[in-house]
Amino acid sequence: MVGKRASTTGTREQTAAVELPVARVLVDVPLPVHLDRPFDYLIPERLDGDARPGCRLRVRFRGKLVDGYLLERVQSSEFTGRLSWVERVVSAEPVLTPQLLELSRAIAAKYGGMLADVVRLVVPPRHASAEKNAPTEPGPAPxxxxxxxxQHYRHGTSFLDAVRAGRRARAVWQALPGEEWPARLAEAAATAAAAGRGALLVVPxxxxxxxxxxxxxxxxxxxxxxALSADLPPQQRYRRWLAVLRGAVRVVVGTRAAMFxxxxxxxxxxxxxxGDELHSYPQVPFPHTREVLVHRAHxxxxxxxxxxxxxxxEAALLLESGWAHELSADRDRLRRHAPRVTAIGEDWQLARDEAARAARLPSVGFEAARTSLQSGKPVLVQVPRRGYVPALACGDCREKARCRRCAGPLALPGGTEGGAPKPAACRWCGAAEAAFRCSSCGSRRLRAVAVGAVRTAEELGRAFSNVAVLTSGSGAVLPSVPDRPALVVCTPGAEPVAAGGYGAALLMDGAALLGRPELRAAETxxxxxxxxAALVRPAEQGGRVIVMADSTLQPVQALVRWDPGWFAGLELAERAELGFPPARRVAAVDGAPDAIEALLDLAELPPSAEVLGPVPLGEVDEDGAxxxxxxxxRVPRTDGRALAGALHDAQAVRAARKASELQVRLDPLEML
Incomplete structure (x- = not known):
């Protein structure tokens, strides 16, 4: 694609390079969608040796000196006007390789985004000293x-053989409970490295x-x-990235920033x-780690x-389509590794249980925790909500308690003030509400609607005296806990690893997780x-898991049976019937009503496209107007690229007309 001249550079006389004097440059600045293309510049003879495809350079664009990437050199330009000159080559290091450029273009096309936005995620910021110090020679193969x-997994050794032989082996791996998954993945990566090939491992x-x-x-x-991640110091991150680019390091481990x-x-x-939401990049065009790695592997x-x-x-769809194959253990081995799971969640059971009224735990939960502590093992307590009491309601009419200043929700922050418990406070404006009065019935009584991790730790500390209570979550996440009696209270996803495994796990308030108004609530x-539960010792060693949720629900049954594949198959079938991702590709367009209407008029959507809405989001635009x-x-998966392209082209036309911006997101994690 040939771009137009960006700007003039004055009257300075320069001689263009003899061979391939025209540079097609991707400028590294935020651009309107209609300018999503490279621009042509002349390469002066003095820069001929350093101006190599993939290098960083500086050009004038709209009168300003900006950074850019040299995509390719050609003999002539289709632009008939006067071309501007490349000002200088920042670094001759070809950081945007042909492979990375192809990957960037593919991801931009998949998500209907701009190439420059994807390249900004692919290539980290430059640090000059790192280019001098980064290694260039690979070490010996392991x-x-x-x-x-x-061998514990069906076809496990065959999979490693395929990795060593360089074959296309694609698997959905269901790890056994208690599995040292870092060790298994390290073995797979070392197998690839031993054969002289690279490995890329991305975790949440x-x-x-x-x-x-x-x-x-x-x-x-x-x-x-x-190890690569976005929050490394710039010099350290760029040095490690260059070591990978130059082939000095074969194996990369990192968070979502490492997927490129x-x-x-x-x-x-x-x-x-x-399934962790951290795998979805929060910047446009919002790529997902799984989808990027599927493309790269293919x-x-x-x-x-x-x-x-x-x-x-999504993993179930890979299996159903035959693109990938299952890598799992047989049921007998799974039963030997899994803890015993008990579901207690029916209201009539809890109402008759004195222990449940005392500390929100049924007797079976108390017994499991007591047995684990007596055997010298820690107990894991998972609580869905942070804080002390994050939600309050009127003690009489059950109306949600709100701040009389800003109508925000009231909560108990916990702790004491002047020897007395702190009063309720607003979660929005922070104002204390010491004299609450219900706006509906006038009552001054408050009751807890939800109990947080801090309050749960306090209650369990009273119930199990002389036992250490540790908390993990929010700003203080514990990486691990020792193998001794302790109550470890954490929010979901912040569970520390216990040496030797936990003796029991208490999964509190299951209805709070299952009842969220989200498409993926049950899956999450x-x-x-x-x-x-995978952190708990096997049932043969006394491991117990108590989940506070209705045992008749499908997610709870999947946990009791330890059969995530069964539930994923049901979830995929239900979404296919309802037309939800991943069975279909979906685009969510957010913006002002007139902007959405204009986009629909411009977009040449595929004939299979189904338009739903628009519906109000309960928000106003920046002007409040x-x-x-x-x-x-939504469209069938086969028309996903056509949908992304149609929305991108429509956005380009609107941008050329300087219309108000819309946010377009392909395959959003949440649609509700």
């Missing part, structure tokens, strides 16, 4: 690791990165693997716990692992439960 542990958060990186170091050494890492000769791509002919203790509907709840609405457009 030894092939022992595959014994993979930094705790997972630390565990996986340590496991890889044991097999590959400190120089054989790097320039691994040489990619032989294995891994995404762990793909394009490079590499092996792929989508692993976890649970399974998403089950994933969080499996993540916590119009209510924002959401439009949903």
């Amino acid at each position: 030894q092939v690791p022992d595959p014994t542990a993979w 958060d930094h705790r997972d990165v630390d565990r996986l990186h340590a496991a890889c170091v044991e097999l590959l050494g400190t120089d054989g693997v790097v 890492a320039p691994v040489h000769d990619l032989g294995l791509a891994v995404v762990w716990d793909d 394009a490079a002919g590499a092996a792929l692992v989508v692993g976890g203790f649970a399974r998403t509907a 709840a089950l994933r969080l439960w499996f993540g916590a 119009a209510e924002r609405e959401r439009l949903i457009v």
Whole structure:
């Protein structure tokens, strides 16, 4: 694609390079959608040797000196006017390689985004000293690791053989309860590295990165693997990234920022716990780790692992389509590794249980916790809500308690003030409400609607005296806890690893997770439960899991039976029937009503497109003039690229007309 001249550079006389004097440049500045294209510049003779495709350079664009990437050099330009000159080459290092450029274009097309926005995610900011110090030569290939542990899974050793041979082995891995998954993934990565190929392993958060990186170091050494994440210091991040780009490091471990890492000769791509929302990049065009790695594995002919203790509907679709195959243990081995799971959630059971009224735990939960503590093992307590008492209501009419100043929800912050418990306070404006009066019935009584992790820790501390109570969540997440009696109260996703495993896990307030008004509420709840329950010792060693939820619900049944595949299949079938992702591709368009209407008039949607809405979001635009609405457009998966392209082209026309902006998101995690 040929772009137009950006600006003039004055009257300075320069001589253009003799061979391929025209540079097609991707400018690294925020642009309107209609300018989503490269621009042509002349390469002066003095820069001929350094101006290589993929390098960073500086050009004048709209009168300003800006950064850009040299995409390619050509002999002539189709632009008939006067071309501006490339001002200088910032670095001759070809950071935007042809492979990374192809990947960027593919992801931009998939999500209907702009190439420059994707490249900004692919290539980290430059740090000059890192280019001088980054290693360039790879170390020796590691030894092939022992595959014994993979024999616990059907076709596990065959999968490693395929990775070593460089074949397209694609698997959805259901890890056994209590599995040392960092060690297994490190073995798979070392297998690829031993064959001279690269491996890319992406996990949700930094705790997972630390565990996986340590496991890889044991097999590959400190120089054989790097950890990449967006919050590393700029110099350190760029140095590690360059080491990967230059082929000095074969294995990369990281969070979602690492999904674009320039691994040489990619032989294995891994995404762990793909249902975690942290895998979705929060910047346009909002790519998801799983989808990026699926594309990379397909394009490079590499092996792929989508692993976890649970399974998403998207992973189930990979299996159903035959694109990937299941990697799991047989039921007998699974039963030997899994803890015993008991569901207690029916109201009539709790109403008759004195223990449940005392500390929101049924007697079976107290017994499981007491047995674990007496045996010298810690107990995990998962509480869905943070804080002390995050939601209050009138004690008489049950109307939601609200602040009389801003109408925000009231909550109890916990703690004391002047020797007395702190009064209720507004969660929006922070104002204390010491003299609450219900606006509906006039009552001054308050009752707890929801109980947070801090209050739960306080109640359990009173119920189990002389036992240490540890908390994990919010700003203080514990990476691990010792193998001794303790109550570990945490929010979902912040469960620390216990040496030797927990003796019991108490999964509180299941209805709070299952009852959220979200498309993926049941899937997310089950994933969080499996993540916590997998940390518990096997039933043969006394491991117990008590889940406070109705035992007749399908997610609860999947946990009791330890069968995430069964539930993922049901979820996929239900979404296919209702037309939800991943069975269909969906675009969500948010903006002012007139802007959405104009977009629909311009967009040449595929004939299969189904338009839903728009519906109000309950928000106003930046000027406070119009209510924002959401439009949903869904198509069969085969028309997904056509939908993304149609919305991108319509946005380009609107941008050229300087119309108000819309937010377009393909395959959003949440539609409700």
